[in-house]
Every structure is written in C-alpha cells, then in structure tokens.
Amino acid sequence: xxxxxxxxxxxxxxxxxxxxxxxxxxxxxxxxxxxxxxxxxxxxxxxxxxxxxxxxxxxxxxxxxxxxxxxxxxxxxxxxxxxxxxxxxxxxxxxxxxxxxxxxxxxxxxxxxxxxxxxxxxxxxxxxxxxxxxxxxxxxxxxxxxxxxxxxxxxxxxxxxxxxxxxxxxxxxxxxxxxxxxxxxxxxxxxxxxxxxxxxxxxxxxxxxxxxxxxxxxxxxxxxxxxxxxxxxxxxxxxxxxxxxxxxxxxxxxxxxxxxxxxxxxxxxxxxxxxxxxxxxxxxxxxxxxxxxxxxxxxxxxxxxxxxxxxxxxxxxxxxx
Amino acid sequence: xxxxxxxxxxxxxxxxxxxxxxxxxxxxxxxxxxxxxxxxxxxxxxxxxxxxxxxxxxxxxxxxxxxxxxxxxxxxxxxxxxxxxxxxxxxxxxxxxxxxxxxxxxxxxxxxxxxxxxxxxxxxxxxxxxxxxxxxxxxxxxxxxxxxxxxxxxxxxxxxxxxxxxxxxxxxxxxxxxxxxxxxxxxxxxxxxxxxxxxxxxxxxxxxxxxxxxxxxxxxxxxxxxxxxxxxxxxxxxxxxxxxxxxxxxxxxxxxxxxxxxxxxxxxxxxxxxxxxxxxxxxxxxxxxxxxxxxxxxxxxxxxxxxxxxxxxxxxxxxxxxxxxxxxxxxxxxxxxxxxxxxxxxxxxxxxxxxxxxxxxxxxxxxxxxxxxxxxxxxxxxxxxxxxxxxxxxxxxxxxxxxxxxxxxxxxxxxxxxxxxxxxxxxxxxxxxxxxxxxxxxxxxxxxxxxxxxxxxxxxxxxxxxxxxxxxxxxxxxxxxxxxxxxxxxxxxxxxxxxxxxxxxxxxxxxxx
Numbered sequence: 001x002x003x004x005x006x007x008x009x010x011x012x013x014x015x016x017x018x019x020x021x022x023x024x025x026x027x028x029x030x031x032x033x034x035x036x037x038x039x040x041x042x043x044x045x046x047x048x049x050x051x052x053x054x055x056x057x058x059x060x061x062x063x064x065x066x067x068x069x070x071x072x073x074x075x076x077x078x079x080x081x082x083x084x085x086x087x088x089x090x091x092x093x094x095x096x097x098x099x100x101x102x103x104x105x106x107x108x109x110x111x112x113x114x115x116x117x118x119x120x121x122x123x124x125x126x127x128x129x130x131x132x133x134x135x136x137x138x139x140x141x142x143x144x145x146x147x148x149x150x151x152x153x154x155x156x157x158x159x160x161x162x163x164x165x166x167x168x169x170x171x172x173x174x175x176x177x178x179x180x181x182x183x184x185x186x187x188x189x190x191x192x193x194x195x196x197x198x199x200x201x202x203x204x205x206x207x208x209x210x211x212x213x214x215x216x217x218x219x220x221x222x223x224x225x226x227x228x229x230x231x232x233x234x235x236x237x238x239x240x241x242x243x244x245x246x247x248x249x250x251x252x253x254x255x256x257x258x259x260x261x262x263x264x265x266x267x268x269x270x271x272x273x274x275x276x277x278x279x280x281x282x283x284x285x286x287x288x289x290x291x292x293x294x295x296x297x298x299x300x301x302x303x304x305x306x307x308x309x310x311x312x313x314x315x316x317x318x319x320x321x
Numbered sequence: 322x323x324x325x326x327x328x329x330x331x332x333x334x335x336x337x338x339x340x341x342x343x344x345x346x347x348x349x350x351x352x353x354x355x356x357x358x359x360x361x362x363x364x365x366x367x368x369x370x371x372x373x374x375x376x377x378x379x380x381x382x383x384x385x386x387x388x389x390x391x392x393x394x395x396x397x398x399x400x401x402x403x404x405x406x407x408x409x410x411x412x413x414x415x416x417x418x419x420x421x422x423x424x425x426x427x428x429x430x431x432x433x434x435x436x437x438x439x440x441x442x443x444x445x446x447x448x449x450x451x452x453x454x455x456x457x458x459x460x461x462x463x464x465x466x467x468x469x470x471x472x473x474x475x476x477x478x479x480x481x482x483x484x485x486x487x488x489x490x491x492x493x494x495x496x497x498x499x500x501x502x503x504x505x506x507x508x509x510x511x512x513x514x515x516x517x518x519x520x521x522x523x524x525x526x527x528x529x530x531x532x533x534x535x536x537x538x539x540x541x542x543x544x545x546x547x548x549x550x551x552x553x554x555x556x557x558x559x560x561x562x563x564x565x566x567x568x569x570x571x572x573x574x575x576x577x578x579x580x581x582x583x584x585x586x587x588x589x590x591x592x593x594x595x596x597x598x599x600x601x602x603x604x605x606x607x608x609x610x611x612x613x614x615x616x617x618x619x620x621x622x623x624x625x626x627x628x629x630x631x632x633x634x635x636x637x638x639x640x641x642x643x644x645x646x647x648x649x650x651x652x653x654x655x656x657x658x659x660x661x662x663x664x665x666x667x668x669x670x671x672x673x674x675x676x677x678x679x680x681x682x683x684x685x686x687x688x689x690x691x692x693x694x695x696x697x698x699x700x701x702x703x704x705x706x707x708x709x710x711x712x713x714x715x716x717x718x719x720x721x722x723x724x725x726x727x728x729x730x731x732x733x734x735x736x737x738x739x740x741x742x743x744x745x746x747x748x749x750x751x752x753x754x755x756x757x758x759x760x761x762x763x764x765x766x767x768x769x770x771x772x773x774x775x776x777x778x779x780x781x782x783x784x785x786x787x788x789x790x791x792x793x794x795x796x797x798x799x800x801x802x803x804x805x806x807x808x809x810x811x812x813x814x815x816x817x818x819x820x821x822x823x824x825x826x827x828x829x830x831x832x833x834x
Contacts, residue, residue, distance in 0.1 A: 182435045184428045191415055191426065198413035202426045203398050261417035316633050 011255025011262055015270035018253065022277040032284055040163070044231050045276045046269075047165040048073070048224035049246060053254075053268040054176045055217030056247045061180070062213050063193040063260030064112060065248055067123040069221040071130030072104045073240030076225025078134050080151070081141045081235030090150045098222050104130060105218015109211035127244070138237050146233050155230030165227040169269075172220075176265035189213060193260030249296070250275045252303045259311045328353035328517050329374070329486060334383035336369050339728060341755050343369040346383070347543045349536050351486075353388075354515040356508060358528045361538035362562055362818075363617055363783035367521055370538065371488055374519070375407045376400035388485075404485035408476050408492055410618075416464040416471075421445035423463050424478045452477060453503050468596075469500045476504070480511065487511070488519040493527060494618050505531050523616045525555045525822050537561040556815075559822060563785065563814035578793035578809045579772055580609035584643055586777040587659070587746055589628060592637035597623055599802035599827050601637070605746065605777045610768065612792030613781045616821050619798040622664065625750045625781045629654055629661040641746065655684065660744040662736055664751035664781075666728070670735045673724035677716060677734055680723060681705045684742045708737040712767060729760025736764060746777045753787060765791060785814050800826035 026033040052069050059065050076097050083093040104126060111122035146152070157164045180186040191199040192206045199206055221240075229235050254271025256263035278299075282292045327350040336344045344366045351357045361367045372378040374385065379395035386392065387403055400406075415423055421441050422428075430440040445459035454473060463471060472492065479487050489508075493501040508518055508531060522528055528535060529549065535558065537544040544561050547553055585604035592601040598620050605611050615621035626632040628639065630649040639646050641657040651661065663670040672680055682689055682701050689696050705719050714733045716726070723731050732753065739747060752768065753761045768791060772778050782788050788795055789812045797805040797820035804824030807817055 182438075184431075184436070187422065187428060187436065190418055190422075194415040194417040195413065198415065201397060201409070201413050203401060261415070 012264060012267040012270055013255075015254040015267060015274050018274045019270055019277060022274065022281060026277065026281055026284065029281075029285065033280070038280070038284075042276055042280060043163050043166045045279065046272055047163065047169040048228045049243060049250070049276070050169050050269045050272040051172055051220050051224045051227070052217070052243065053247045053250050053272045054172055054265050055213070055220040057251045057254070057256055057263045057265060057268040058176070058180070058189055058213045059217055060248075060251050060256035060258065061193045061260060061263045062189040062210055063196065064119045064210060064213065065123070065258070066105075066108055066214060066217050067120070067244045068104065068108060068127040068130055069217060069224075069247060070240040070242060070244040071127045071134060072101050072218055072221035073225035073228065073243060074237070075104070075130050075134040075137075076101050076222035077229035077235050077239040078137045078141065078237075080147070080226055080229050081144060082137060084147050084151055085141055085144050090148070090154070093151070094154075094226060097226055098219060101222020101225070102215060102219040105215040105221070106211070108218060109214030112214060113207040113210040135237070138235070141235060144234065147230065151230055152233050153230075155227060155233065163231075165231065168223075168227065173265050173269055176268075180265060185209070185212070190261055193262075195261075245300070246275050247272070249300050249303065252307055253299070257307050257311075258304070259307070325352040325354050327351070328388055329519075330386040331370070331374075332384050332386065334370070334373060334380045334385070336373065336378065336381050339755065342541050344373075344380075344541045347538065347541075348383075349543055349546050351517060351519060352533075353517055354512055355533040356512055356518045356520055356531055358520045358522065358532040358535045359538065360522075360528065360535055360558060360562060361544075362785065364540075365538040365562075366541040367538055368490075369541075371407070371490065371519070371521065374400070374486075375405060375488060401482075404483075405488070406479040406482055406484040406486070407488040408472075408479050408490065410490040410494065412471055412475055414463055414471055414475055417462070419460045419462055420449070420457055420466070420474055421459040423474050424448065424481055426478065448477060448481060452480075452507055469496045472496065473500070473504070476507070480507075484516065486517045486519065488521070490521045491523070491618060492520075493522065493524060501527065523618075523822060525558055528558070529553065529555065539563075555823070559815055559818050563818050574789045574812050575792065575809050578609070579769075580606040580793045581775065583607060586642060587779075588640045590638045590640070592624070592627060592634055592639075594623075594627065594632075594634040597801060598627065598634065601803055603796060603803065605779060607745075607777055608772055608775045609794070610772045610778045610780060610792050612788035612795040613779065613798060614783070614785060614788055614795055614817060614821060615798030616783070618800075619821065620801040621781050621783075621798045622750060624798070625661075625748055625779070628779075629659070629748055631661070655742070657746075658742065658744045659746040659748065660684070660739040660742065662739050662747065662749040662752055664754060666731050666735060671723045671731060671738075674722055676720040676722060677709075678702060678705045678719050680734055681708065681738050681741050683738060688742075704741060705737075708740070712737060713763065727757075727760075729756040729763075732756050732760060732764065736767065740771065744776065746779070747771065748779045748781075750781045751783065752780060753782075753784070761787075785817060789814070789817075797821050797824060799824045802826040 032038055052073070056066060056069065079097045079100055080093060083096060108123055108126055111117045112119050154164060159167055180189070188204055188209050191202065191204060192209050196206060225239060228239050250271030251263060251268050252258070252271070253274055254263070254267030254269070256267065329351040331350070332348050334344055334347045335342070347366070347370065359367050359370065369378065373380050373395065376395040376397050376399050384391050392403070424445055425441060428436050430437045430444065442459040449455055449457055449459065452473070454470065457466065457470060463474065466474065476489070476492060492504060496504060512518060520528070520532060532549045534546055534548050535553070536546045537558065539562060547557065547561070583606065586607050587605040589601060589603050592598060601624065613621050613624070623632060627634045630651050630653065639649050641659060644657070646653050646657065672683070678701050681704060682696065686696070689701055691697055702719055708714065709716055709719070712733050714730050714737070716730070723734055726734065736752065749768070753764050765787070768778055768780070780788060780791060793809045795807045795812070795817060796803050797807065797817055799821055804826050805820030807820070
C-alpha cells in the first residue's frame with residue numbers, strides 16, 4: 001500500500017496510468033491490438049519519437065525546449081538519401097548525418113545559451129532553416145530508389161524479435177536514466193531548471209549545461225531520422241512532421257514541466273507510449289483525423305493548463321502576479 | 322575577552338552607481354572568529370559592502386585584505402575559493418530537489434563518477450542531526466519543508482563548505498523564536514571553531530545577543546564600530562544609525578499638517594495576506610501626505626503594490642471617496658483617479674524607447690482621442706510642455722527618449738505621466754530613489770504642491786528625512802504589520818526608528834530575545 005502511495009506521488013504516475021487505461025481500452029475495443037503487426041507498427045512509431053523525447057526531456061528539465069527537432073529529423077532522413085544514392089557506405093552515412101544533427105543542436109544551443117535568444121523564437125528559426133534546407137535537398141532525390149540492403153537492415157533488422165531501433169531506444173533509456181540520476185552533469189540540469197539564479201551562485205556553468213542539452217537533442221533528432229527512413233526503406237518528405245509537438249506533449253504528460261526542474265527518461269518514454277497508443281486507438285477505431293486533432297489539442301491544453309496553474313500559484317505567493 | 326587578530330580588512334572602499342554614492346571611504350576590520358554585525362538603514366550601504374566582500378561587485382576605490390593578502394579579483398567563484406560564503410536573504414534554494422542535494426550541491430560523494438546516494442544521505446543525515454534537524458529526512462523534497470527549515474538548509478549548505486567567512490543576510494527574517502534561538506546556538510558553535518561570521522540584521526535584540534562587535538553604516542559612510550559590552554544599548558545603536566545632523570540640511574522637518582477635514586479620500590480596511598501582511602487599516606484625507614516607513618522585509622513595498630492591485634491579497638477592502646472598489650485592479654483604480662508611481666524606473670515605470678510625449682499620453686490616451694479615434698497630438702504637446710515647464714525637466718526636445726535622460730529627469734517624466742490624468746490620489750513608491758539632490762528637492766516641492774491643491778498622497782519611502790519633511794503623518798511598518806504611527810510635530814528619527822526596529826508586530830508571538 002505504501003509502495004502504491006509513493007508511486008502515486010511520482011511524476012510519472014499520470015502517464016503510466018494513462019498508458020494502462022489505453023491498453024485496456026484497446027484490448028476491449030479492438031481485436032487487432034494484440035497482433036504482431038500492430039506491435040511492429042507501435043514499435044516503429046514509439047522508438048524514434050522516444051529517442052527524441054529523451055533530449056526534449058533533458059531540455060525541459062533545465063527549463064527549455066526545442067521546436068526544431070521535427071525539421072532536424074526530416075533533414076537527417078533526406079541527407080541519408082543523398083549519401084546512400086551517392087554510394088556512401090553505411091559507416092560513413094550514419095556518422096555524417098549524426099554530425100549534421102549535432103551541428104543543428106549546437107546552433108540552437110549557441111542561440112539560446114550564448115546569445116540568450118528566447119528558445120521559442122530561436123528554435124522556430126532553426127526549424128525554418130532546417131525545413132527549407134531539407135526541401136531544397138529533397139528536390140534532387142525525389143523519386144529515388146530504395147536504400148541499400150545494409151541500410152535497410154538498420155530499420156528492418158530484429159534481435160529477439162524486437163527491432164534494432166527499439167533496442168537502441170532502450171539503450172538510450174538506460175543511459176539517460178543513469179545520467180540524469182547518477183552523474184553530476186545530469187543533476188546540474190535539475191539545478192539550473194529549478195533555480196537558475198541560485199545555480200549560478202553555486203558556481204555552475206549554466207550556459208554550458210543548457211548548450212549541452214540542445215546539442216544532445218539535435219544529435220538524437222538526427223538519429224531518429226536515420227532510423228525512421230531506414231524503416232520505410234527510402235527517404236521521405238513527410239518524416240518528422242509535427243513530431244516536436246508530440247514530443248513536448250509526451251514529456252509534459254510524462255512528468256516534465258515548462259517551468260523546469262523535473263522530469264525523467266522513463267517519464268518521457270511513458271509519455272511517448274501514451275501518445276502512440278492514442279494514435280493507435282484512433283486508427284483502430286477509424287476515427288476521423290479532424291476529431292483526432294481535436295482530442296490531441298485538448299490533451300495538450302489540459303496538460304499545459306495544469307502545469308501552468310501550479311506555476312501561477314507559486315508566483316502569486318511571492319507576489320509576482 | 323582576549324583580542325583576536327584582524328582577518329578581513331576593509332580599506333577606504335568607495336562605490337558609486339551612477340550619481341548615487343553607495344559607499345564612501347568605508348574602512349573597518351573584522352577579526353577572525355568573531356560575530357560581526359553590520360547595521361544600517363535601507364540604503365546605508367550594507368548590501369553594496371557585502372556584494373564587494375562576496376565578489377559580486379568590485380569597488381571603485383579602496384581594497385579588501387583577507388588574512389593579510391590583498392584581494393585582487395572580484396567574482397563569486399574567487400570568493401568561494403578564498404572561503405567566503407554567503408547565505409542570501411532571498412533563498413538560493415532548489416525546491417525541486419531533495420534536502421541532501423540542496424546541501425551538497427557539488428555532489429561530493431561519488432564512486433567512479435557515479436553519485437553515491439547512500440553515502441550522500443548518510444552524510445546529510447549526520448549533518449542534520451548535528452544541527453538539530455534530525456527530524457528531517459535527507460531525501461525529503463525541499464518544497465515540502467517549512468520556510469524556516471528551508472532557510473536552515475541553506476545555512477547548512479554554507480557551513481558544510483567549511484568556509485572561513487560566512488555572511489548571513491537577515492537569516493532570521495523567516496524564523497520563529499525557537500528556530501532563531503537554534504540558529505544563534507549554531508552560530509556560537511561555529512564561532513568557537515574560529516569561523517568568522519558577518520551578520521546582517523535589523524533585529525536589535527538579536528544583534529545585542531549574538532554579536533561581538535557591531536559596525537554601523539549611515540548613508541554610505543562608516544559611522545562606528547561598537548564593542549558589544551555592558552555599555553552597548555539599543556538606544557546607542559539607534560542613535561548611531563540615524564545620527565544625522567538635520568539642522569542645516571535640505572530637509573526641513575514638517576511641523577504642520579496640511580490634511581483637510583472631512584470624509585477620508587481613501588480607506589484601507591483589514592488588508593491581509595498570508596505570510597506577507599498582517600491585518601492593516603488606515604485612511605488618507607484630502608490634501609494629506611501620508612508617509613509609510615519600514616526597513617527591508619517590513620512589507621511596506623508589497624503593501625503599496627497590494628493597494629494598487631499589482632499584487633493579490635487574501636482579504637480586506639479598499640474604498641475611494643467612500644466607494645468600495647469591488648475588485649482592486651490598477652484599471653479600477655485609474656478609473657477612480659488613483660495613480661501609482663512605480664519604484665523601478667527601468668523595469669516598470671517608463672517606456673524608455675518612446676518619446677517623452679508618448680510616455681505622457683499613456684494614462685490619457687482615450688481622452689486625447691477625438692471622435693474619430695485619432696490622437697490629438699497638438700493637445701498632447703501642450704500638456705507635455707506644461708509639465709516640462711512647471712517641473713523644469715531638462716529635455717533636448719519633446720520627442721526625446723527617456724533612456725537618454727538623466728535619472729532625475731526620467732523620474733520627473735514618470736511623475737508627470739502619473740499627474741497628467743489629474744489624479745485625486747497619488748501612491749508613490751520610493752519617489753526619489755537613485756537621483757541627485759537637485760532633482761530630489763524639485764520632486765519634493767512638487768509633491769507638496771499637489772497635496773496643497775487637495776490631492777491625497779501616500780509616500781512609501783525608506784528615506785526617513787524625506788518622509789519627515791513631506792509627510793503629515795508617518796505609519797511605521799515592521800515584520801509585515803503597521804506597528805506605529807507618528808504625527809507631524811512629534812517627528813524625531815529616533816522615535817520612528819524605534820518603531821521600525823522593535824515595534825511590536827502582531828504577526829509574531831513574542832519578540833526575539
């Protein structure tokens with residue numbers, strides 16, 4: 001009982017319960033849910049999104065967010081197309097594309113941490129740049145062939161019946177869970193997000209910490225892009241569409257906050273699982289896309305209102321609002 | 322008591338911010354292993370001095386010596402390296418993290434790069450026990466602790482860093498008697514371990530109880546360093562804090578009230594806010610200048626914000642000319658012709674990048690607009706010119722931008738903008754902060770002039786001479802409540818300061834000490 005109570009107090013509680021509720025609902029309502037095909041499509045949607053959500057969660061913990069991950073993911077997929085069609089081997093393609101994602105992340109970090117530009121404006125800016133660049137590159141490979149066998153294996157290959165992408169995601173889950181809890185760098189994210197001014201007084205290099213979180217997020221977005229296009233076997237102009245919103249909603253559902261200072265990797269994964277199960281339910285129930293948007297929008301607003309209300313209450317106590 | 326050697330030497334330190342001289346030629350020494358209190362009114366220079374010691378600011382002139390070596394670089398990091406730590410008044414804590422992490426922010430306990438939580442909690446537990454906080458579990462989130470315990474945790478954080486000098490800024494402001502007593506015990510213990518403690522507080526009884534010596538600053542100058550022996554009394558401290566010679570100064574103490582008879586213009590009834598303001602009542606008459614005085618943390622500034630609806634309050638009502646305002650918001654008050662002069666020009670008083678005329682037009686935009694909704698710029702220029710003349714504001718042209726003006730002229734523009742709508746009540750929060758003496762006198766003259774025309778003025782100020790020369794009545798606040806009222810004719814700095822320093826506040830059970 002005490003175990004249950006302490007679990008209920010955890011930030012991940014809402015997302016975990018929501019996931020279980022959705023699974024129950026899906027089991028009762030749709031016969032297709034417990035099928036191998038459905039699990040494969042769930043994995044394909046969860047793995048890349050969760051990989052990015054780990055980065056987004058790190059950003060939320062230190063009080064920031066990144067709206068450019070969708071275009072970075074898209075750009076990464078299209079770069080894969082260019083390199084693949086140009087005959088580059090996989091061990092050249094993957095590092096180069098990861099490097100590109102890292103570079104975008106560093107640009108975001110530079111704009112926000114160093115030049116102190118509002119994260120909303122800065123990352124919408126890089127989103128536009130990334131999207132425009134991706135579309136320019138896309139024009140040159142439009143209608144290209146399939147990827148090489150080795151690259152497709154990255155998306156199609158399985159170990160113990162589970163996709164490589166999912167294994168990579170689980171490895172990152174373990175890594176981020178450890179780093180956020182047991183390393184100084186990880187804990188510093190919580191200090192900076194909890195009280196920026198005070199963290200500076202403690203001698204933390206707050207700007208470097210924020211920069212690092214942005215850089216990591218860019219890197220993870222390109223990794224997600226690689227895995228996504230490898231899975232569909234060719235580059236696509238639709239990769240990553242809207243994924244920045246999905247990730248943010250997922251992270252807040254999973255216990256993150258726009259005010260910063262809290263969140264976990266498990267929460268990010270649970271949030272993404274919730275979003276994917278929800279889409280899964282929409283599809284299995286053949287719900288109209290318009291209605292889907294309404295529901296997702298409602299969830300976003302509910303979550304943000306709850307998050308915002310708690311922050312407002314605190315501000316009122318200290319007389320700032 | 323045996324003489325201990327000098328440890329921290331402050332030599333001829335001066336520091337200015339613009340035209341305002343925060344410290345002039347301050348020199349004194351602090352000995353190793355003593356508890357040394359720095360005392361002074363708001364604006365006496367305490368916080369500037371402390372900032373220089375902690376490396377948050379560097380002096381314009383003079384130097385600091387620590388243990389015989391001159392301090393050359395000023396940054397918080399360097400100060401930490403030298404063993405100087407500070408417990409800030411506004412808590413530098415992390416509510417989202419545990420007690421343990423708030424104490425050991427540098428994660429001292431690691432095995433191979435991995436944070437060892439078991440060890441961290443163990444060590445924290447030991448420290449908590451040592452300082453009488455054994456009931457607090459090391460893994461409790463800080464947000465669930467009382468304010469007092471949060472403050473103790475911050476103090477503990479400084480202590481575990483094993484500093485040579487620890488500076489505490491109003492550490493007992495959030496503590497009750499028992500907790501304050503516990504803190505005193507801890508400080509005495511640290512002193513016995515030869516730690517040097519710099520203590521900043523307004524609570525005179527507490528200062529008398531804990532200090533070895535007290536240095537008093539007054540208007541940025543060194544006033545005295547007093548040894549806390551049997552000769553030191555609270556009156557001696559107060560006299561040193563306020564001991565200005567006002568006979569030849571520009572401030573003439575007001576002796577005759579200009580308040581008009583009749584129904585009150587403004588009435589504050591039972592204003593309360595949890596942890597911020599104890600039940601407060603007062604009235605303002607037509608033509609009256611009401612002064613409100615309080616030292617830091619007295620709640621005076623926040624009361625001014627509450628009256629104008631800038632900060633929410635829990636209960637109470639406000640009436641203007643006998644009419645109760647149903648919902649206190651700035652908009653409702655402007656409608657009742659109440660205006661507020663903000664204490665922060667830069668952040669919330671002026672539009673620094675818009676023309677002076679635009680600044681003036683702000684409160685009367687709707688009245689300036691004709692039937693078609695166009696702004697009557699000619700009339701606006703006329704109004705502005707009128708104020709510029711009456712107020713002798715020095716401007717290159719009416720379209721000059723406030724950011725290019727001196728602080729005094731900025732303040733005049735801001736005050737003019739408040740007066741453009743011809744208010745019946747003016748609430749002025751620190752109306753002359755950070756401006757030169759000439760501009761100050763002019764603003765004072767102006768405030769008295771509008772009062773003589775029947776406007777009710779409330780002035781929240783931390784400058785006692787200013788209040789005594791302007792006000793018909795002074796309310797004194799201390800510890801979140803109005804603790805005294807001094808009428809014009811009875812003004813002495815000592816009398817007012819006595820209220821401000823130990824007037825009995827209903828917000829507390831019994832006085833400390």
